[in-house]
Amino acid sequence: MARYETRYDCLVVGGGPAGLSAAIYLGRFHLSVLVLDSGRSRAALIPKTRNLPGFPEGIAGTKLLNRMRRQAEAYGARIEDREVLAISSMPGGFTAETAAADFAANTILLATGVTNRxxxxxxxxxxxxxxxxxxxxxxxxxxxxxxxxxxxxxxxxxxxxxxxxxxxxxxxxxxxxxxxxxxxxxxxxxxxxxxxxxxxxxxxxxxxxxxxxxxxxxxxxxxxxxxxxxxxALGSETHSHLAAAIGAVVSNEGFLEVDTHQRTSVPGFYAAGDVVLGLNQISHAMGEAAVAATAIRNDLSQKSPRWR
Ligand SMILES: Cc1cc2nc3c(=O)[nH]c(=O)nc-3n(C[C@H](O)[C@H](O)[C@H](O)COP(=O)(O)OP(=O)(O)OC[C@H]3O[C@@H](n4cnc5c(N)ncnc54)[C@H](O)[C@@H]3O)c2cc1C
The missing domain is CATH 3.50.50.60 (FAD/NAD(P)-binding domain)
Known part of the structure; x- marks a missing residue:
């Protein structure tokens, strides 16, 4: 029996720079968004990033994440500290299982990153x-x-x-x-x-x-x-297993394969940030998230227009 109360427009798995950027965009598109995050962003390890445009004095990774969280919440995103254990498909959407509850959404954005060895x-x-x-x-x-x-x-x-x-x-x-x-x-x-x-x-x-x-x-x-x-320089573990388990195509190196709009091979399932092969940079994660969020908005509108 389903244990979820709400069906979100988008469930974002991962609250690093990619997931939080997407949440900001999705909230500002007037979509309902839930971010589930297990609290191990690589960005939180950065004592001070000095190459992020717009921060001439640099900014600590934790401070950046806090600011992005506040910004996402200001536009209606709900953010919870929970680890997603499994994702399943259901008609027209997905469910995500955590230790204490299940959540449902029409779309998923996976922004789970990598862990350095x-x-x-x-x-x-x-x-x-x-x-x-x-x-x-x-x-x-x-x-x-x-x-x-x-x-x-x-x-x-x-x-x-x-x-x-x-x-x-x-x-x-x-x-x-x-x-x-x-x-x-x-x-x-x-x-x-x-x-x-x-x-x-x-x-x-x-x-x-x-x-x-x-x-x-x-x-x-x-x-x-x-x-x-x-x-x-010992490589990293890519957190793509949740997507691979529902059939999304993953490269030999473990990265999620996406099209130019960050869509994986599973309809309604998107990915952004380090979990996709790329530059492994905050600016790149943010850019991919903006593209993914806009694709999610447009794909949902194609199915049923979001008139105000
Ligand atoms: C030491 C260090 C310094 C760096 N310095 C810079 C820098 O100066 N400039 C720069 O641009 N980049 C820097 N980077 C790289 C940058 O941190 C990453 O590119 C960026 O954090 C990627 O963002 P992301 O959102 O894709 O992944 P992450 O920031 O890693 O976030 C992924 C999130 O997903 C969560 N997650 C994973 N699995 C699950 C699950 N099953 N359920 C729920 N949540 C889950 C994790 O807990 C994590 O919070 C640095 C990295 C490191 C390690």
């Missing part, structure tokens, strides 16, 4: 402390500027690790690529690429991490090395 052997305390001080970073596009001319390490290998090291090389000449386990698995051509761009290769694993002032010291099998910042 953490460096093995780093305690949670040290991780959070290093992140807050800029000694640990996850996003060269976001904050490579902040390590200009400083010593930086990337924990990773293969094409992903080397690409990230090469990207950071345009900020600093002191770039070290540390293999997570033992020797690097780079082929001779990749090793030559690293040598050519002056990237130093070191064997892992990282046996110990320590914070010294605002720098990070890594103990490797060959000894201790100190860096201004370390970037893990």
């Amino acid at each position: 953490r460096p093995p052997g780093m305690s949670d305390d040290l991780h959070d402390n290093a992140l807050a001080r800029g000694a640990l970073r996850y996003c060269p596009v976001c904050d490579g500027f902040e390590i200009t001319d400083k010593a930086v390490a990337i924990i990773g290998t293969g094409e992903r690790g080397l690409n990230e090291a090469e990207f950071l090389r345009s900020y600093t000449s002191a770039v070290t690529l540390i293999a997570p386990d033992g020797a690097h698995d780079l082929d001779p051509a990749s090793k030559a690429r690293a040598a050519q761009s002056g990237i130093r290769l070191r064997r892992g694993p990282s046996l110990k991490f320590a914070l010294l002032n605002n720098e990070i010291e890594i103990t490797l099998p060959e000894g201790r090395v100190r860096f201004a910042s370390v970037y893990p």
Whole structure:
């Protein structure tokens, strides 16, 4: 028996920059919207973002999220701190199951993001402390500027690790690529690429991490090395399983496939933000959410006009 009271125009799963941007747009389209969020936005980990246009002094991720929440609620969005456990299709819409209640909606926007893989052997305390001080970073596009001319390490290998090291090389000449386990698995051509761009290769694993002032010291099998910042390049988990379970097409890398209006392969089911392959940036998440919300509005209007 159904346990839901209201059927929303749109249920947004995820309350990060993508989900909250969509909620602002949907509310302003006079649509009823519910946001369910499990409270683990990657944006909440940002001590201060400095590349978001319109914030010349930068803004902390948590502050940005709070402001976006307030803005969405001001236009009628309901936001609840709940994790969606499963989504099912029903005629003309969907239901979402949480621990305490079910919710129903005509459309769903999945904005569940990704979670970065953490460096093995780093305690949670040290991780959070290093992140807050800029000694640990996850996003060269976001904050490579902040390590200009400083010593930086990337924990990773293969094409992903080397690409990230090469990207950071345009900020600093002191770039070290540390293999997570033992020797690097780079082929001779990749090793030559690293040598050519002056990237130093070191064997892992990282046996110990320590914070010294605002720098990070890594103990490797060959000894201790100190860096201004370390970037893990170990990939991420993409939270697309709720959509995959109802048949939405997901790429081999786990990202949701969408059309130019952010529609997945399941009618009425949309996706935006990091859960879709893209730049993994706040501005990109916001842009995709605006496109998705407008498509949702237009697709719902096609079915039944929303005259005032
Ligand atoms: C350390 C760090 C620094 C960064 N710095 C910058 C920067 O300076 N500039 C920039 O543009 N970008 C930066 N980024 C990237 C930026 O944070 C992301 O691109 C952005 O947060 C993506 O937004 P999103 O809404 O797609 O996903 P997220 O912000 O990750 O939000 C996803 C939300 O969905 C929720 N969720 C997941 N599954 C469920 C479920 N089953 N039920 C309910 N809720 C669920 C999560 O709890 C989370 O709140 C940084 C990232 C990190 C980690």
